[in-house]
Amino acid sequence: xxxxxxxxxxxxxxxxxxxxxxRQAGRYQPEYRALREKFSFVELCKRSDLAAEVTLLxxxxxxxxxxxxxxxILLILEPLGAPFHFTPDDGPRVNQPIRTAAQVDALATDGLxxxxxxxxxxxxxxxxxxxxxxxxxxxxYVLETLRLTRAALPKEKALIGFAGAPFTLASYLIxxxxxxxxxxxxxxxWEDPSRWHALMERISDATITYLLAQLHAxxxxxQLFDSWVGVLSEQDYRTFVFPHTQKIFAALPEGVPAIQFxxxxxxxxxxxxxxxxxxxxxxxxxxxxxxxxxxxxxxxSVAVQGNLDPVAILSGQGVMRAQATRILESMRGRPGHxxxxxxxxxxxMQVDDVRALVDHVHSFQ
Amino acid sequence: xxxxxxxxxxxxxxxxxxxxxxRQAGRYQPEYRALREKFSFVELCKRSDLAAEVTLLxxxxxxxxxxxxxxxILLILEPLGAPFHFTPDDGPRVNQPIRTAAQVDALATDGLxxxxxxxxxxxxxxxxxxxxxxxxxxxxYVLETLRLTRAALPKEKALIGFAGAPFTLASYLIxxxxxxxxxxxxxxxWEDPSRWHALMERISDATITYLLAQLHAxxxxxQLFDSWVGVLSEQDYRTFVFPHTQKIFAALPEGVPAIQFxxxxxxxxxxxxxxxxxxxxxxxxxxxxxxxxxxxxxxxSVAVQGNLDPVAILSGQGVMRAQATRILESMRGRPGHxxxxxxxxxxxMQVDDVRALVDHVHSFQ
Numbered sequence: 005x006x007x008x009x010x011x012x013x014x015x016x017x018x019x020x021x022x023x024x025x026x027r028q029a030g031r032y033q034p035e036y037r038a039l040r041e042k043f044s045f046v047e048l049c050k051r052s053d054l055a056a057e058v059t060l061l062x063x064x065x066x067x068x069x070x071x072x073x074x075x076x077i078l079l080i081l082e083p084l085g086a087p088f089h090f091t092p093d094d095g096p097r098v099n100q101p102i103r104t105a106a107q108v109d110a111l112a113t114d115g116l117x118x119x120x121x122x123x124x125x126x127x128x129x130x131x132x133x134x135x136x137x138x139x140x141x142x143x144x145y146v147l148e149t150l151r152l153t154r155a156a157l158p159k160e161k162a163l164i165g166f167a168g169a170p171f172t173l174a175s176y177l178i179x180x181x182x183x184x185x186x187x188x189x190x191x192x193x194w195e196d197p198s199r200w201h202a203l204m205e206r207i208s209d210a211t212i213t214y215l216l217a218q219l220h221a222x223x224x225x226x227q228l229f230d231s232w233v234g235v236l237s238e239q240d241y242r243t244f245v246f247p248h249t250q251k252i253f254a255a256l257p258e259g260v261p262a263i264q265f266x267x268x269x270x271x272x273x274x275x276x277x278x279x280x281x282x283x284x285x286x287x288x289x290x291x292x293x294x295x296x297x298x299x300x301x302x303x304x305s306v307a308v309q310g311n312l313d314p315v316a317i318l319s320g321q322g323v324m325r326a327q328a329t330r331i332l333e334s335m336r337g338r339p340g341h342x343x344x345x346x347x348x349x350x351x352x353m354q355v356d357d358v359r360a361l362v363d364h365v366h367s368f369q
Numbered sequence: 370x371x372x373x374x375x376x377x378x379x380x381x382x383x384x385x386x387x388x389x390x391x392r393q394a395g396r397y398q399p400e401y402r403a404l405r406e407k408f409s410f411v412e413l414c415k416r417s418d419l420a421a422e423v424t425l426l427x428x429x430x431x432x433x434x435x436x437x438x439x440x441x442i443l444l445i446l447e448p449l450g451a452p453f454h455f456t457p458d459d460g461p462r463v464n465q466p467i468r469t470a471a472q473v474d475a476l477a478t479d480g481l482x483x484x485x486x487x488x489x490x491x492x493x494x495x496x497x498x499x500x501x502x503x504x505x506x507x508x509x510y511v512l513e514t515l516r517l518t519r520a521a522l523p524k525e526k527a528l529i530g531f532a533g534a535p536f537t538l539a540s541y542l543i544x545x546x547x548x549x550x551x552x553x554x555x556x557x558x559w560e561d562p563s564r565w566h567a568l569m570e571r572i573s574d575a576t577i578t579y580l581l582a583q584l585h586a587x588x589x590x591x592q593l594f595d596s597w598v599g600v601l602s603e604q605d606y607r608t609f610v611f612p613h614t615q616k617i618f619a620a621l622p623e624g625v626p627a628i629q630f631x632x633x634x635x636x637x638x639x640x641x642x643x644x645x646x647x648x649x650x651x652x653x654x655x656x657x658x659x660x661x662x663x664x665x666x667x668x669x670s671v672a673v674q675g676n677l678d679p680v681a682i683l684s685g686q687g688v689m690r691a692q693a694t695r696i697l698e699s700m701r702g703r704p705g706h707x708x709x710x711x712x713x714x715x716x717x718m719q720v721d722d723v724r725a726l727v728d729h730v731h732s733f734q
Contacts, residue, residue, distance in 0.1 A: 185715065191680065237660070270636045294636065327559075
């Protein structure tokens with residue numbers, strides 16, 4: 005059976021344009037909201053059976069071509085040594101925001117690696133012996149979610165794992181939560197570059213272990229979410245972020261699809277592409293600020309993903325379909341196109357509208 | 370006496386790089402905070418004597434090369450027919466957000482023009498006969514602030530007037546206040562382009578009258594603030610914004626410095642430049658996401674402004690000076706450089722740090 009998403013990632017022809025949507029499992033779904041009445045967000049992530057159920061929902065309901073792990077980019081902070089909590093209004097808050105070199109030094113240095121004999125090793129998808137990447141300290145529930153999802157997911161559907169990118173996670177750690185100006189994070193970065201790089205290294209090492217473990221547990225592809233990187237100039241990106249992102253992509257197995265996602269400053273895409281570039285498997289994700297075909301032609305060797313302004317889904321199905329058609333038409337004849345939004349689905353969207361988008365993309369000829 | 374700011378705008382050599390700072394009059398100043406204990410923000414804008422005092426403060430205290438009118442981009446909404454108020458937490462809210470064509474039709478159509486015999490006409494700076502642009506219905510207090518400021522301002526210092534750009538004001542009108550995703554504004558724009566253009570036209574016509582009146586009242590230059598335009602793609606900018614911005618710049622007198630400012634999506638700058646281009650007088654403002662020299666070289670015929678990341682002022686004077694120096698060094702030999710931030714000064718900045726930045730730029734050789 006044809007595996008549309010993976011074929012598109014590999015620049016192979018597909019019988020339709022594959023589509024999945026960032027945050028396709030979430031508050032816009034009544035089934036998800038019902039679960040959230042009984043469980044907190046973190047509880048839901050940690051209950052692998054429920055997290056797998058949530059992960060599978062969009063595939064079952066809307067026939068998207070890939071499921072994306074239901075989890076949060078912040079989950080890694082706990083085993084990294086920087087626990088967080090949710091406040092009723094403000095969203096997640098890091099218990100002790102990182103502002104000193106001593107706090108950086110106190111973070112985990114071992115990339116979250118668990119030794120052999122992990123409880124998770126026996127159930128790895130391919131049944132191979134534990135190679136040390138089968139478990140991730142404190143995040144086994146995520147791997148279990150992937151295993152459960154993969155077991156239930158139709159073979160022709162892909163399963164995407166993910167992690168937060170180092171800059172976005174570092175900003176979270178330093179700011180302590182969401183931010184408008186990233187003043188603490190930027191000061192931390194500019195004031196003492198070696199302290200910054202030490203922090204980025206701890207995060208990157210942990211992220212590498214985490215992503216490899218996700219692949220081992222059944223993910224077919226991974227995405228690195230650098231949702232906040234757009235507040236940087238290209239020069240700052242190259243100095244403070246590039247080497248760490250590059251290290252992560254270089255550590256991923258050749259040919260395994262790995263999606264580089266960022267939003268907010270399209271001038272960063274060339275550097276982000278360089279950082280993510282591997283001989284095979286890199287996919288570039290774009291937000292809605294760019295002309296997708298123009299940028300796909302700048303990076304002719306890799307598959308591209310994204311681009312529909314999420315607000316299109318809130319603008320009536322006529323507008324939404326017209327914008328989707330424009331993207332699809334513009335990408336005609338260009339292999340390696342994965343349809344997605346420029347950023348995530350919002351809680352106030354309607355399931356019917358999202359489904360109509362998926363159907364529209366699937367029926368496009 | 371040399372007029373550094375205006376000379377730089379005209380691409381003429383200057384003995385130092387002129388500097389002014391967006392939001393250089395504001396909450397970071399103790400004198401301003403003292404006034405705000407007695408007057409609301411809008412009261413302060415409407416009391417021309419106090420607004421002039423606030424406008425002059427940064428020149429007196431820090432010797433910046435230009436004063437910028439103390440006012441708010443939203444003041445124009447009241448005479449346009451869409452009054453707003455301030456809420457304690459949320460900032461400004463439009464009383465009745467605009468969501469229908471009927472509401473657009475109900476807005477002022479006359480570009481806020483007052484007929485001859487305006488109360489303001491006699492006090493225009495050059496004493497010329499009233500040409501119809503000397504008054505602006507409902508905004509005479511702004512013009513009076515400019516007249517009072519110009520009278521007190523040293524001749525070698527420039528006075529900058531300003532207005533909000535049509536997209537930013539339209540978004541405000543439609544969203545009703547600040548926004549994260551601009552979902553209402555984008556839907557309004559995509560769903561019915563003619564309704565959108567009608568709204569943009571009312572705003573643009575009013576803005577033209579307003580800016581011409583500001584120049585008549587003593588402003589030496591004007592800036593158009595498109596602070597929110599960065600949420601658009603280039604295609605949407607060209608379709609929905611470009612013609613209106615172009616109309617405004619085309620209506621300004623040849624040679625009068627007019628600064629085109631936007632932030633958030635640097636891919637828009639080429640189209641923004643095209644929209645603002647006149648034979649003489651256009652200045653391009655940039656945020657911190659770009660390499661200023663690189664972009665100055667893309668637009669060799671015009672002066673450029675901006676670029677320092679505002680957060681640099683919160684990062685210690687060593688970091689701040691190093692970043693300012695990097696920009697100044699990179700611009701060496703390129704006439705038409707006005708030093709500024711990539712966006713505005715923040716309330717939690719220290720006057721001493723801001724003054725140190727001004728001194729640093731002034732002493733750069």
